[in-house]
Amino acid sequence: MFHDSGHLIRPALVLLAAVVIFLVIRAAVIPKDFGKYGHYRPAALALVRSHQIAYAGQETCVMCHDDQANARKAGKHAHVACEACHGPQAAHANDPSIKPKLPEVADLCRRCHEKDAAKPSGFPQVVTVEHSGGAKCNDCHQPHNPRM
Amino acid sequence: MDISRRGLFHIGGKLLVVASVGATLEQIIGAEPPSDAYRMADHWWGMLIDIDKCIGCGSCVRACSQENNVPKGYFRTWVERYQVDENQQPTVDSPDGAMNGFAPLTRDDLKAFFVPKLCNHCADSPCVQVCPVGATFVSPDGVVLVDKEYCLGCRYCVQACPYGCRYLHPETDTVDKCTLCYHRITQGLTTACCENCPTQARVLVDFKNPQDPVHEFLRKNMVQVLKPYMATKAKVYYKDLDGSVR
Numbered sequence: 001m002f003h004d005s006g007h008l009i010r011p012a013l014v015l016l017a018a019v020v021i022f023l024v025i026r027a028a029v030i031p032k033d034f035g036k037y038g039h040y041r042p043a044a045l046a047l048v049r050s051h052q053i054a055y056a057g058q059e060t061c062v063m064c065h066d067d068q069a070n071a072r073k074a075g076k077h078a079h080v081a082c083e084a085c086h087g088p089q090a091a092h093a094n095d096p097s098i099k100p101k102l103p104e105v106a107d108l109c110r111r112c113h114e115k116d117a118a119k120p121s122g123f124p125q126v127v128t129v130e131h132s133g134g135a136k137c138n139d140c141h142q143p144h145n146p147r148m
Numbered sequence: 149m150d151i152s153r154r155g156l157f158h159i160g161g162k163l164l165v166v167a168s169v170g171a172t173l174e175q176i177i178g179a180e181p182p183s184d185a186y187r188m189a190d191h192w193w194g195m196l197i198d199i200d201k202c203i204g205c206g207s208c209v210r211a212c213s214q215e216n217n218v219p220k221g222y223f224r225t226w227v228e229r230y231q232v233d234e235n236q237q238p239t240v241d242s243p244d245g246a247m248n249g250f251a252p253l254t255r256d257d258l259k260a261f262f263v264p265k266l267c268n269h270c271a272d273s274p275c276v277q278v279c280p281v282g283a284t285f286v287s288p289d290g291v292v293l294v295d296k297e298y299c300l301g302c303r304y305c306v307q308a309c310p311y312g313c314r315y316l317h318p319e320t321d322t323v324d325k326c327t328l329c330y331h332r333i334t335q336g337l338t339t340a341c342c343e344n345c346p347t348q349a350r351v352l353v354d355f356k357n358p359q360d361p362v363h364e365f366l367r368k369n370m371v372q373v374l375k376p377y378m379a380t381k382a383k384v385y386y387k388d389l390d391g392s393v394r
Contacts (some may be wrong), residue, residue, distance in 0.1 A: 017161075040285035044295030045188075051331040054215045055340050077346075084207050084344040088214045111205040111249035112346060118229050118253050118260035119203050123347075127252075 054088035057081075061089065064096075068144055075145030076124075085143070109137040186334045188288040192355040193328055194383030195342070196365055197264055199390075201349035204229055204262035206246040208341035208350060212266075213247065215329065215340035222315050224326040225266035225341050230392060232259050238392040263393050264350055266341070267292055267313040267326035268374060268382035275305035275314060284323065290355075290383060291330055296322045310378045328352070355383070 036042045061082040062069045072078055083089055085103050092098045115125040126132075132140075141147070204227055212218060212225045226245035230238045231253060243250065246262075253260055269292050276284050276292065283298035284305050299322035306314045306323060317324040329339035337343070338352045353362035365371075365387075372389040373382040386393075 034282070037288050038285050039282040041282070041295055041298060044283075044285070044293065044298065045287060045330075047295065047297065048293050048327055048330045049334055051216070051327075053332060053335075053337070055211060055332075055343055057337050057343055079348060080346040081343050083211070084346050088211075107248070111207075112203055114249070114252055116204065116250060116252045116260075117256035117258075118231065118250070118262055120200055123203055 053090050055083050056088075056090040056093040057083075060093050071142075071144040075142075075147060077144060077146060105136055105138050105143075109143075190356060191289040191333075192383075193290050193333060194269060194353050194355055194362070194385065195266070195328075195339075196351045196353055196362060196371075196385050196387065198349050198351075198387045199261050199263060200388050201347045202227070202262040202264055203347055203349070204246060204250050205346060206249045207344045207346055208264060209245050209247050211340040211344035212326075215332075216327070218324075219318055222318075222324070224313075224324070225264065228263045228265060229253070230261055230263060230390065231255070232390065232392045234258075236392060238394075259390070261390065263386070263389075264341075265311065265313070265374075266384065267309075267328070268311055268380065268384040269326075269328055271381035271383065273380055274308040274310065274378070278304040278308040280304065287330070291328045291333075292325070293327055293330060294323050294325060296320060296324075299323050310375050310380065311382075 031041050031043065033042050034040070058081050065082070068082075072080070085108055086100055087103070089100055092100050110128055113125055115127045119125055137143075206227060208225055209223065209227060213223075216224060218224055221244075223245040226242055228240050228242045229246075229250055230240055232238045241250070269286075269290060271286065271290065273286060273292050276286055279285075280302065281298055281300055283295045283300070284292065285295070286292050296317075301316060301321045301323065303316060303323070306316065314323055314325045316322070329337070329341075332339060333352065342350050342352045351361075353365075354360050355362060366385065369387050371385040371387050373380075373385060374389075374393065375382075
């Protein structure tokens with residue numbers, strides 16, 4: 001009855017070989033820990049974490065610049081982070097020989113304090129042209145403690 | 149050397165066995181665990197945004213852009229200004245994502261406010277569900293991330309995100325988005341946007357930390373997420389969010 005079974009066995013062997021080849025390639029291509037936390041590659045977490053930090057953060061700035069931090073603490077800008085005005089300073093924190101540029105006062109103050117109907121009503125706002133008539137904000141105000 | 153057809157099959161078969169045993173062993177031995185102190189299982193990150201505190205200065209947009217080298221004209225976070233007219237129809241503007249703040253609004257008899265936006269780091273995020281290759285995922289600490297080495301750039305996720313928070317990076321041709329500054333928060337720092345918000349209108353929170361002020365905040369304030377009807381389990385909570393915000 002099965003004297004022609006070779007016709008069945010040979011294609012079966014070919015199919016088996018194809019499945020094995022598929023499994024071998026699959027094992028070689030997919031990272032070994034794929035699926036450890038979910039349907040993704042755990043190494044991606046390390047890849048995202050490897051990005052360089054640009055903003056050093058308050059605590060780092062205050063370590064050296066405690067004089068400015070104390071001046072700021074007494075005023076309305078107590079909770080404004082250094083780098084919100086001074087820009088990203090991680091490079092300066094790592095290598096103090098890199099000197100940061102001073103911020104452009106005209107743009108800086110206006111962004112927060114120019115009068116806008118959408119701003120919360122309790123927030124201090126001015127119409128710059130009426131308020132100063134073109135004079136620079138820091139001609140009168142100390143930026144770290146902005147009283148007159 | 150003369151090899152018969154049968155001989156060739158024999159050699160091929162032996163090679164296959166050796167290769168599959170090798171591959172299996174490599175899988176069993178597995179990868180090394182990360183060696184640092186940060187434990188993902190101890191955190192579940194999100195953000196609180198207080199509309200009443202946002203002054204639309206764009207500090208968050210500039211900080212995000214510089215921290216993450218966001219290409220010009222693209223935004224991982226941006227600020228929208230809403231002005232809602234008598235018929236409850238909002239007019240929305242966000243010039244350059246509010247990178248340089250806003251030109252003043254003149255009409256002050258209508259309600260107007262700022263809405264900072266970013267990835268909502270949804271627990272049930274549509275973007276993750278549509279990715280065909282496992283290149284975008286929710287990390288064990290609740291941050292939606294992209295594996296740029298796996299991303300094909302097919303843009304399914306860009307279309308799937310109900311909040312418009314994803315874009316195709318023009319240089320790498322892979323999808324890019326807010327990482328909730330994953331490289332910072334896993335080192336004990338806050339995100340660049342929260343660090344530089346002068347009014348603390350946006351605050352990074354950890355829902356798994358019992359000491360985090362988020363628990364009291366959610367107990368005592370009226371909050372809403374964006375598009376709650378999308379059932380994405382968004383983790384960016386807005387205080388005093390107006391119904392006109394889309």
